[in-house]
Amino acid sequence: MVNNKEIIEKLNSLLSDFQIYYQNLRGFHWNIQGREFFELHAKFEELYNDTAVKIDDIAERILTVEGTPIHAFEDYLSTAEIKPVKNVHDGETAVKTIIDNLQSIIAKEKDIKETAGSLDDGGTEDQMSAFIEEQEKTLWMYKAWLK
Template identity: 75%
Template sequence: MKENKVIIEKLNSLLADYQIYYQNLRGFHWNIQGKEFFELHVKFEELYTDASVKVDEIAERILTVGGTPLHSFEDYLATAHIKPVKNVHEGEISVKTVVSNLEQIITQEKELKEIAGDAHDSGTEDQMSALIEEQEKTLWMYKAWLK
């Protein structure tokens, strides 16, 4: 089924982006410095813990629709739209990167939701709807922090 192959490919792309997003968040959590340390250290941990759960759910969805989830850093780096960042210590740069990463992820989720809807894959469509709703709120909050 052609639609299923496209859905699996798009889910794997989303999985790769989540893995890079997750690792970026770990780095922010470990390396944050400055006046926002206490606030952002905790927030980045909340975000990477949440991203870890989503990684698992996306991988399980790939398996559910008959695919094989990507599972090597080599594959993630080759597939992801999000780029890894390193040695970021400043709060504002960290939060701007979170915003940019989330915007990329939401764009992919919306595209995947539409593809899944056209393919009558309500499970994937529903999963993307739930992710989009939650992440749009998270995105709004971090954009508000930047103001």
């Protein structure tokens, strides 16, 4: 079993980003207003439900490689590259933030995938590949919505 400090640190950083992304999505879901309310309210719920599953998957992967997933919000805030956003009510700002957050997450996942590959950690590499494939499609869809 891989027990690599670098992988654990990178996965914990990704976990932190996902936690902030999740909270951003919850805020968008709760606070969205305007003509796209029904469409976006449902879409944001889909995204945060999917994100909650990914958060659990990442934490379990950290445990699998014999690490400890960080689990305090102060640690998430100090580790995450994604920043919390507050009081977003319009769809365009929410979607632009989702796109920015996903682009940051995907870049981090690609880095983790590359590191995992170089360390012969196929499980982490496969997990990142699956996340990237799904999120790139989500990114494309939200970019299309903005046009």
